[in-house]
Amino acid sequence: MEVKVTDHHLAFVFPGQGSQAVGMLAGLAAVHPEVEATFGFASEVLGYDLWDLVQHGPAERLNQTIHTQPAMLAAGVAAWRVWCRQTQVRPGWLAGHSLGEYTALVCAGALDFQAAVRLVEERARLMQEAVPADVGAMAAILGLGDAEVVEVCARASSDSEIVTAANFNDPKQIVIAGDKAAVMRAVDLAKAAGAKRAVVLPVSVPSHCPLMKPAAGRFAPVLDATAIAPPTFAVVHNVDVATHPEPAAIRAALAQQLHGAVRWADSVRYMSQQGVDRYVECGPGKVLAGLNKRIVPEAKTESLFDPASLAKALELAP
Numbered sequence: 001m002e003v004k005v006t007d008h009h010l011a012f013v014f015p016g017q018g019s020q021a022v023g024m025l026a027g028l029a030a031v032h033p034e035v036e037a038t039f040g041f042a043s044e045v046l047g048y049d050l051w052d053l054v055q056h057g058p059a060e061r062l063n064q065t066i067h068t069q070p071a072m073l074a075a076g077v078a079a080w081r082v083w084c085r086q087t088q089v090r091p092g093w094l095a096g097h098s099l100g101e102y103t104a105l106v107c108a109g110a111l112d113f114q115a116a117v118r119l120v121e122e123r124a125r126l127m128q129e130a131v132p133a134d135v136g137a138m139a140a141i142l143g144l145g146d147a148e149v150v151e152v153c154a155r156a157s158s159d160s161e162i163v164t165a166a167n168f169n170d171p172k173q174i175v176i177a178g179d180k181a182a183v184m185r186a187v188d189l190a191k192a193a194g195a196k197r198a199v200v201l202p203v204s205v206p207s208h209c210p211l212m213k214p215a216a217g218r219f220a221p222v223l224d225a226t227a228i229a230p231p232t233f234a235v236v237h238n239v240d241v242a243t244h245p246e247p248a249a250i251r252a253a254l255a256q257q258l259h260g261a262v263r264w265a266d267s268v269r270y271m272s273q274q275g276v277d278r279y280v281e282c283g284p285g286k287v288l289a290g291l292n293k294r295i296v297p298e299a300k301t302e303s304l305f306d307p308a309s310l311a312k313a314l315e316l317a318p
Contacts, residue, residue, distance in 0.1 A: 136206030143196030
């Protein structure tokens with residue numbers, strides 16, 4: 001029996017919404033049958049052919065959050081399964097950006113994959129229903145520090161309209177979310193404060209802000225009804241930059257994540273402080289690889305989404 005080796009200096013990170021694209025993982029699937037098989041298990045739960053949607057679109061349907069969330073979950077898990085077939089090395093640390101946290105928990109053995117598919121589809125539905133169309137917004141602020149953006153949000157908020165920091169992505173890239181009018185005020189204030197860029201994002205749901213508290217309240221019973229096991233690997237959670245071996249604490253972190261900020265930069269710094277010096281972004285795109293290079297430029301970072309990138313990622317395994 002082959003013995004798996006845990007490398008505590010290696011972390012796997014999993015992307016969230018925004019990294020999806022029609023045709024993603026096609027090259028990997030052409031060589032590794034477990035990719036399409038993983039999407040097949042998801043399709044059984046969803047009642048439609050997720051792989052067909054991912055490969056052929058249309059993009060407008062794939063980009064609807066109720067389809068994006070299961071698609072990105074399946075993509076990350078599929079890439080992980082390919083890695084696990086190629087090497088006995090396993091990372092000591094896992095983390096996922098927003099939705100990617102669910103992928104990390106599946107790969108850590110805390111969540112059953114098909115149960116996670118159901119969970120993220122319901123998460124997407126509740127998020128979409130929580131805020132009427134055109135009421136909420138998100139924007140990316142580049143070039144200001146954390147404290148400056150928090151101050152801008154406080155100045156832009158009122159008793160009836162709020163905006164808060166939603167994603168602390170890297171030292172100079174922070175996403176804000178909230179009521180549309182307050183977000184627009186914050187964009188103007190950020191520019192006046194010296195931001196290099198402040199742009200409204202093309203999203204329909206203002207994630208990771210207090211407007212999602214009703215969704216979190218409705219999601220909590222769904223989490224309570226979902227079996228969660230202690231994770232096999234350390235999973236760093238977005239909202240508190242902590243690892244939780246207890247299922248109850250994992251449920252609480254996932255519910256809070258809906259309306260709490262994603263502390264990505266802090267999460268990566270924390271893993272580096274624990275000795276991580278190599279990162280693999282597991283799933284489509286290179287968004288997290290780019291962020292991580294700015295957070296911990298001394299670390300080695302690779303992505304894993306096609307045969308060529310898989311070969312480079314495997315070079316990080318001892």
